[in-house]
Amino acid sequence: MSIIEFQNVTFRYESDDEGVVLAPAVKDFSLTINEGEFIAILGHNGSGKSTIAKLSNGLLIPEIGDVIVNGMNTKNEDDDINIKQTVGVVFQNPDNQIVATIVEEDVAFGPENLGIEPTEIRRRVDESLKIVGMYNYRNHEPHKLSGGQKQRVAIAGIIAMEPRCIILDEPTAMLDPEGRRDVMKAIKRLNRELGITVVFITHYMEEAVEADRIVVMDDSRLLMDGTPKQVFANPQKIRSIGLDVPQTCQLAELLKNDGINLKNDLLSIDELVENIDDILKGQ
Amino acid sequence: MSHLETKNLTFTYGEGTPFKITALDNVNIDISKGEFVAIIGHTGSGKSTLVQHLNGLLKSSSGEVLLDGKNIHANKQTLFDARFRVGLCFQYPEYQLFEETVYKDIAFGPANMGLSKGEIDERVRNAAKYVGIPDEMLSKSPFDLSGGEKRRVAIAGVISMEPEILILDEPTSGLDPMGREQILELIKNYREQTGKTVIIVSHSMDDVARFATKVIVMNNSKVEMTGTVDEVFEKASRLREIGLSVPQITEIFIKLREKGYNVSEKIYTVEQGYLELKKLFEGSVTND
Numbered sequence: 001m002s003i004i005e006f007q008n009v010t011f012r013y014e015s016d017d018e019g020v021v022l023a024p025a026v027k028d029f030s031l032t033i034n035e036g037e038f039i040a041i042l043g044h045n046g047s048g049k050s051t052i053a054k055l056s057n058g059l060l061i062p063e064i065g066d067v068i069v070n071g072m073n074t075k076n077e078d079d080d081i082n083i084k085q086t087v088g089v090v091f092q093n094p095d096n097q098i099v100a101t102i103v104e105e106d107v108a109f110g111p112e113n114l115g116i117e118p119t120e121i122r123r124r125v126d127e128s129l130k131i132v133g134m135y136n137y138r139n140h141e142p143h144k145l146s147g148g149q150k151q152r153v154a155i156a157g158i159i160a161m162e163p164r165c166i167i168l169d170e171p172t173a174m175l176d177p178e179g180r181r182d183v184m185k186a187i188k189r190l191n192r193e194l195g196i197t198v199v200f201i202t203h204y205m206e207e208a209v210e211a212d213r214i215v216v217m218d219d220s221r222l223l224m225d226g227t228p229k230q231v232f233a234n235p236q237k238i239r240s241i242g243l244d245v246p247q248t249c250q251l252a253e254l255l256k257n258d259g260i261n262l263k264n265d266l267l268s269i270d271e272l273v274e275n276i277d278d279i280l281k282g283q
Numbered sequence: 284m285s286h287l288e289t290k291n292l293t294f295t296y297g298e299g300t301p302f303k304i305t306a307l308d309n310v311n312i313d314i315s316k317g318e319f320v321a322i323i324g325h326t327g328s329g330k331s332t333l334v335q336h337l338n339g340l341l342k343s344s345s346g347e348v349l350l351d352g353k354n355i356h357a358n359k360q361t362l363f364d365a366r367f368r369v370g371l372c373f374q375y376p377e378y379q380l381f382e383e384t385v386y387k388d389i390a391f392g393p394a395n396m397g398l399s400k401g402e403i404d405e406r407v408r409n410a411a412k413y414v415g416i417p418d419e420m421l422s423k424s425p426f427d428l429s430g431g432e433k434r435r436v437a438i439a440g441v442i443s444m445e446p447e448i449l450i451l452d453e454p455t456s457g458l459d460p461m462g463r464e465q466i467l468e469l470i471k472n473y474r475e476q477t478g479k480t481v482i483i484v485s486h487s488m489d490d491v492a493r494f495a496t497k498v499i500v501m502n503n504s505k506v507e508m509t510g511t512v513d514e515v516f517e518k519a520s521r522l523r524e525i526g527l528s529v530p531q532i533t534e535i536f537i538k539l540r541e542k543g544y545n546v547s548e549k550i551y552t553v554e555q556g557y558l559e560l561k562k563l564f565e566g567s568v569t570n571d
Contacts, residue, residue: 177488272535273535280563
């Protein structure tokens with residue numbers, strides 16, 4: 001069943017200068033996101049990825065076409081609260097998303113605004129913080145946490161609203177390697193254990209390969225849509241639009257050019273190591 | 284001879300308050316002319332605080348920063364000199380662009396150095412060339428540029444002061460792969476063409492492995508280790524303990540060694556990995 005549907009969506013931002021018409025940020029974009037999927041969106045800067053995130057829960061409204069969230073059109077203002085409760089968005093910079101001075105108060109901010117009972121808020125806050133591994137920090141001041149910890153608090157704040165789908169716009173871009181690992185772990189847990197639909201936008205190819213499905217954007221349009229193995233099987237096409245393939249793919253590609261009979265769809269370090277081991281043992 | 288050096292540098296934020304945090308704890312680093320230094324460390328390890336000391340933006344609670352052997356805080360003149368001889372480009376420098384045109388933005392630093400109009404013009408055009416900003420872009424508003432272009436203009440604004448030491452705090456963060464590659468290339472070319480010292484703060488182990496001649500690892504406000512790329516990345520398990528990692532390619536070779544293959548652990552780039560694996564495949568044919 002689809003949770004978000006983009007139907008031939010075109011969107012353009014308004015220019016600050018009067019009379020200047022900007023090129024569309026998203027052009028004739030169609031995509032069906034199914035309940036329970038884990039999707040990565042790739043594309044270079046300015047390809048339209050973040051606009052997709054903002055269109056997906058009515059933060060932006062399409063100029064042409066429709067965005068349907070669980071049967072509701074984002075153009076219909078009466079459904080606005082319902083839509084934002086169904087689809088939550090986490091942005092790149094955690095410092096811009098934290099509003100309270102205590103971690104648990106920050107996580108409670110969303111459910112409080114939805115008018116939820118205090119006892120239920122308590123339950124949701126505790127549970128959300130446990131999911132992202134920040135429960136022990138519930139009484140800390142957010143500004144003293146590391147970037148990765150802050151980002152996990154921001155994610156907990158969205159989980160506490162119990163959305164069915166979470167969109168994350170480059171949630172790891174500003175983090176160090178450990179922060180990135182922790183945030184990725186939390187995101188995977190949301191999807192695998194809680195069944196929440198996850199759409200995450202990233203520049204890191206090694207993060208994208210963890211998704212079930214990858215959507216590649218270029219020049220405001222959808223360019224590719226497939227499993228990680230399908231998408232990275234075409235390294236030339238990926239490079240031609242200013243992206244990169246994971247280093248394991250680059251290495252496998254070079255060896256294959258030399259006539260070494262590696263498989264075509266190696267993505268992870270373990271897959272490559274296993275395949276090398278198999279070939280060497282077979283000789 | 285050391286070009287830029289810190290001696291027992293200690294810095295505390297919020298001294299005398301209950302919120303006191305020691306951001307640098309007895310830090311000693313030593314950088315020679317022409318080196319390409321990478322400073323790595325988890326968030327909050329003290330990297331940015333350290334680089335802000337190197338041109339005197341922050342003044343340590345104790346210890347000193349020596350530029351060619353002279354304490355930069357010795358007097359007003361030495362501090363003034365350090366500001367121009369050591370150029371610092373902050374994280375997300377594009378947020379600091381403010382002039383009407385790209386040209387004026389790049390010219391801001393040289394103009395403050397009291398140079399003549401002709402000299403300023405020459406420096407602006409040179410700096411723009413280094414970062415790949417074409418002449419016709421100089422008259423544009425910096426706000427009409429893409430993220431990667433803005434970043435390059437901001438870097439040009441520091442290069443135009445022709446610092447002897449160029450410091451860049453996470454110059455590639457937030458950029459897409461092509462943008463990252465362009466910035467790294469321009470930094471590499473700048474160093475090769477001018478022979479100047481470059482220091483970058485980075486979270487990308489892959490980039491560090493490709494370019495650095497010296498790596499300084501920060502952990503909990505202290506220098507954890509200093510060495511060449513080889514010396515630092517061979518301590519993979521310690522790097523992971525302190526919240527860092529080794530390049531992806533290195534992981535492959537660690538795993539192959541675990542499986543009993545006699546491959547080098549000192550592999551950090553795709554190119555090195557390719558050559559080593561080629562040897563492994565060829566070797567296994569002759570052994571049989």
